[in-house]
Amino acid sequence: MAAADIRSEVAWAGLPVTALRAVVSARTWLAIIHLLSGWFIGLAAFIVIVATVSAGVALLVIALSGVVVLWTLLLLCSQFARAERRRFEVLLGVTIPAPPASGRRGSAWQRFWRRFADLDTWKHFLYALLRFPLGMAEAVILAGVWSIAFTMIALPGYDWLLPRDTTLWSTTTPAPRSAAGVAAVAIGGLILLLAAPQVTRGLAIVDTAVARFLLGSPDRSALRARIGELERSRARVVDSAEAERRRIERDLHDGAQQRLVALAMDLGRARARFADDPEAARAIVDQAHAEAKEALIELRNLVRGVHPPVLTDRGLDAALSGLAALSLVPVAVSVDVPRRPSGSIEAIAYFVVAEALTNIAKHSRAAAAQVRVERHGDTLGIVIRDDGIGGADLSGQGLAGLADRVAGVDGRLSIDSPPGGGTVIRVELPCGS
Numbered sequence: 001m002a003a004a005d006i007r008s009e010v011a012w013a014g015l016p017v018t019a020l021r022a023v024v025s026a027r028t029w030l031a032i033i034h035l036l037s038g039w040f041i042g043l044a045a046f047i048v049i050v051a052t053v054s055a056g057v058a059l060l061v062i063a064l065s066g067v068v069v070l071w072t073l074l075l076l077c078s079q080f081a082r083a084e085r086r087r088f089e090v091l092l093g094v095t096i097p098a099p100p101a102s103g104r105r106g107s108a109w110q111r112f113w114r115r116f117a118d119l120d121t122w123k124h125f126l127y128a129l130l131r132f133p134l135g136m137a138e139a140v141i142l143a144g145v146w147s148i149a150f151t152m153i154a155l156p157g158y159d160w161l162l163p164r165d166t167t168l169w170s171t172t173t174p175a176p177r178s179a180a181g182v183a184a185v186a187i188g189g190l191i192l193l194l195a196a197p198q199v200t201r202g203l204a205i206v207d208t209a210v211a212r213f214l215l216g217s218p219d220r221s222a223l224r225a226r227i228g229e230l231e232r233s234r235a236r237v238v239d240s241a242e243a244e245r246r247r248i249e250r251d252l253h254d255g256a257q258q259r260l261v262a263l264a265m266d267l268g269r270a271r272a273r274f275a276d277d278p279e280a281a282r283a284i285v286d287q288a289h290a291e292a293k294e295a296l297i298e299l300r301n302l303v304r305g306v307h308p309p310v311l312t313d314r315g316l317d318a319a320l321s322g323l324a325a326l327s328l329v330p331v332a333v334s335v336d337v338p339r340r341p342s343g344s345i346e347a348i349a350y351f352v353v354a355e356a357l358t359n360i361a362k363h364s365r366a367a368a369a370q371v372r373v374e375r376h377g378d379t380l381g382i383v384i385r386d387d388g389i390g391g392a393d394l395s396g397q398g399l400a401g402l403a404d405r406v407a408g409v410d411g412r413l414s415i416d417s418p419p420g421g422g423t424v425i426r427v428e429l430p431c432g433s
Contacts, residue, residue, distance in 0.1 A: 084131075
């Protein structure tokens with residue numbers, strides 16, 4: 001028998017077990033509790049709404065005092081919506097994002113009338129009004145399915161108690177008398193019982209959809225969350241760029257600038273001694289020549305850390321190979337990027353690898369490292385491994401800066417660095433362009 005056929009038979013054999021497990025599942029019974037409690041809660045909310053609206057309309061003729069009553073009702077509906085969102089979260093595990101709060105600016109009178117003009121407030125009122133009929137319909141369907149299923153399953157146990165001249169299911173169909181008929185009803189009840197959890201969850205899905213539409217603003221909430229994330233990413237990018245600028249200034253000031261100052265002083269001393277002591281002047285010129293070479297090396301390293309020309313000219317493969325050649329730790333580089341990403345993504349990828357290799361050389365005590373860069377569709381994946389001592393922390397300043405740089409383009413950075421187990425840094429960068 002083929003392996004596919006065996007898997008198919010096993011899957012079919014497991015269906016009854018899965019269905020029975022759904023009957024006793026905590027998720028199913030929490031959904032039942034949610035739906036039944038929704039009917040009772042809706043009944044209480046409906047009574048309050050009817051009584052309050054009646055009182056508010058009646059009091060409108062008395063110096064418009066009914067407006068205060070109606071405003072209070074809308075406030076209660078907003079609090080009711082908050083409680084309902086919490087009930088959905090506790091019983092169904094569904095998080096319904098709250099709509100944006102009404103503005104707190106303006107005078108008390110403006111804030112008072114703003115509640116009447118707020119669309120979300122009226123959606124909360126509509127939900128509180130619909131909670132009772134919706135809950136009643138759900139409770140009737142729920143109770144009917146479960147009670148009929150248990151009644152049919154239990155029929156063999158009480159069939160002998162039924163009078164012989166009565167009917168069970170209708171006014172025309174006699175109650176089953178034969179053992180086969182009773183067994184058929186019981187089997188039908190078992191099938192209905194196995195389907196009851198799916199009916200229950202379907203009702204919960206409908207209830208959730210209504211609540212999402214009236215109690216929350218999913219689209220706007222998602223948009224606000226996205227805007228908030230972009231704002232945080234922008235702030236991290238600005239901070240990272242500022243830190244990078246300070247690093248470049250520090251490297252220029254403490255490295256290349258100091259060497260150029262020393263070079264200028266040496267050349268000045270040599271010029272002063274050329275007439276009196278040519279040999280000493282020649283020695284000073286040789287020293288200045290060495291200083292100039294050192295300054296060029298530092299400037300070259302500084303430029304390489306920012307954006308090397310080879311990256312623009314030949315891409316990541318050549319640029320990362322150059323990094324690996326200069327690394328104090330042996331590095332194996334593998335680059336599989338059939339189509340080059342945008343220049344900004346290439347620069348970030350290069351920066352991540354450069355910083356990671358620098359950290360490996362300084363802190364990891366590794367004997368070897370690996371860098372693998374691959375492009376899969378619109379994602380550029382980078383994996384950097386070493387066999388060092390591990391223990392790297394993403395909250396550290398160096399790795400945190402990498403994470404900020406990656407987050408600025410909606411990328412992701414993760415790190416796995418158990419103590420003594422080496423370090424693995426994984427980066428995903430979007431490269432749709």
